[in-house]
Amino acid sequence: MLVKHKKSIWYEFYVIDIAKGLFITMRNMLFAPNVTIEYPEVRRNYSDRFRGMHYIKSVNGVENCTACMLCPTVCPAECIHIEAGERPDKEKYPVKFEVDLLRCCFCGMCEEACPKDAIKLSNIYEMSVSQRTVYDKSYLAEQRGNK
DSSP states (O other): OOOOOOOOHHHHTTHHHHHHHHHHHHHHHHHSOOOOOOTTTSOOOOOTTOOOSEEEOEETTEESOOOOSHHHHHOTTOOEEEEEEEOTTSOEEEEEEEEETTTOOOOOHHHHHOTTOOEEEOSOOOOOOSSOOEEOHHHHTSOOSOO
16 A cells, blocks of 8 residues: 655755755855965975976986886886987987977886986976977976975
8 A cells, every 4th residue: 555645845845955066055155265376376286206397317417317128118197208319329209309388197107217317206396387298308408496
């Protein structure tokens, strides 16, 4: 046997549910702490593990990279392109070293694969540009970040 309960008009038009929802909204709007960051003036603090802009580490103006091709090999996004050359003392170096940041997934595998610790990911997160850019060796050779 099916028993029907008579609902009051407050429940039929969801007045109590709407009042509960408004109470929760007002409580969070008036008494909850503010979580908005005013970006240009206040910067967000990321952990030390954050991976941002790439850079090539150098010692005395000479980059550590020996163009071993490990970083483009392990890169899952295939965003690193290197052309190798040879110095007069028979040491390899990158003639062309490019990183396409629009393809990069910032996984850090290039940093881990490098035997010379040449390519690093800094903690700089402001990388937005209005057009597609591929960062070349001269741009990446500038020391960036404090990582």
